[in-house]
Amino acid sequence: MKNFINNIPKAELHLHIEGTLEPELMFKLAKRNNIKLEYKTIDEIKNAYNFTNLQSFLDIYYSGAKVLQTEQDFYDLTYEYLKKCKENNVIHTEIFFDPQTHTARNIDFKTVILGITKALEDGKNELAISSKLIMCFLRHLSQEDAFKTLDEAMKFKEKIIGIGLDSSELGNPPAKFKDVFKKAKELGFKLVAHAGEEGSYEYINDALDLLNIHRIDHGVQAINSDKLMQRLKDKQIALTVCPLSNTKLKVFDDMKEHSIKQMLDYGLNVTVNSDDPSYFGGYMNDNFHAITNSLNLTKEDIIKLVKNSFNSSFITKEEKQNFIKKVDEFIKNN
Numbered sequence: 607m608k609n610f611i612n613n614i615p616k617a618e619l620h621l622h623i624e625g626t627l628e629p630e631l632m633f634k635l636a637k638r639n640n641i642k643l644e645y646k647t648i649d650e651i652k653n654a655y656n657f658t659n660l661q662s663f664l665d666i667y668y669s670g671a672k673v674l675q676t677e678q679d680f681y682d683l684t685y686e687y688l689k690k691c692k693e694n695n696v697i698h699t700e701i702f703f704d705p706q707t708h709t710a711r712n713i714d715f716k717t718v719i720l721g722i723t724k725a726l727e728d729g730k731n732e733l734a735i736s737s738k739l740i741m742c743f744l745r746h747l748s749q750e751d752a753f754k755t756l757d758e759a760m761k762f763k764e765k766i767i768g769i770g771l772d773s774s775e776l777g778n779p780p781a782k783f784k785d786v787f788k789k790a791k792e793l794g795f796k797l798v799a800h801a802g803e804e805g806s807y808e809y810i811n812d813a814l815d816l817l818n819i820h821r822i823d824h825g826v827q828a829i830n831s832d833k834l835m836q837r838l839k840d841k842q843i844a845l846t847v848c849p850l851s852n853t854k855l856k857v858f859d860d861m862k863e864h865s866i867k868q869m870l871d872y873g874l875n876v877t878v879n880s881d882d883p884s885y886f887g888g889y890m891n892d893n894f895h896a897i898t899n900s901l902n903l904t905k906e907d908i909i910k911l912v913k914n915s916f917n918s919s920f921i922t923k924e925e926k927q928n929f930i931k932k933v934d935e936f937i938k939n940n
């Protein structure tokens with residue numbers, strides 16, 4: 607089973623590029639940019655990754671992002687993640703980035719997006735990893751700020767497939783971003799939103815009804831509403847679930863309590879993802895191993911989860927078929 611999980615071709619649909627900043631690279635970039643970190647050693651950084659909830663993580667995550675200054679920094683960050691994809695047999699990835707985290711520090715939007723997209727292009731040519739880019743609005747900031755960010759993104763529209771919504775969920779409901787999501791839809795972007803991570807399942811209904819999103823990021827609180835579970839099943843709305851993130855941020859106290867297996871058995875379109883792997887202790891394969899060990903997943907469960915990801919991605923029908931063919935060939939030989 608371990609080898610099967612490690613080697614099956616996978617897609618990742620919920621990954622914050624800023625959340626892949628490994629402590630080693632954080633130190634390297636701090637040195638390169640003459641930035642003083644509050645940590646002296648890699649162990650000290652790792653010891654700080656002891657989170658009690660989403661906000662306790664976000665504080666450290668935004669602070670870590672300060673070492674990212676130049677286009678080369680964003681390039682290095684992204685390329686390092688793509689190397690992890692290669693190790694994990696992730697052959698397609700849809701990456702989030704948070705421009706406001708950087709523009710608020712006077713880093714140009716252009717610096718951020720060109721660094722990321724140049725690495726994605728090289729990742730395609732050198733590592734054979736296919737990718738898409740999704741721009742997230744920070745929900746603790748205003749809708750006006752989100753509109754400004756959308757405006758800035760228009761110069762690079764062809765590089766961005768979709769728009770998402772992340773950061774502090776409690777107190778920042780989907781309704782706050784109704785107008786900007788309407789505008790993004792009119793502009794032709796795919797839409798996703800974090801909902802039902804820490805916030806109530808009502809936020810999932812609202813993301814569907816008010817923001818018209820195509821996929822829900824996290825969505826694990828759906829388990830608390832029979833009506834919503836039925837709705838998600840009927841419409842086969844994809845949920846990009848992040849198991850290690852959920853236990854690290856105490857959404858579930860123990861992996862044995864995670865709702866992913868129940869949601870899968872109920873017939874929901876659930877997928878497995880790593881969210882912020884550098885902070886949560888594992889990349890894609892680690893997430894699959896964690897749920898397999900704690901929830902007794904079968905080979906069939908793994909195959910379903912993997913196929914759900916390719917089928918729920920923002921690529922063409924033909925591209926999906928090609929990827930699924932690769933998965934089927936792997937299954938035949940393993």
Ligand code: HPA
Pocket residue numbers: 622625660772773774775800803851881882
């Ligand atoms: O898991 C998350 N939730 C909300 N915002 C985030 N930004 C990075 N990771 C997350």
Ligand SMILES: [Zn+2]
Pocket residue numbers: 620622772800823881
């Ligand atoms: Zn996330």
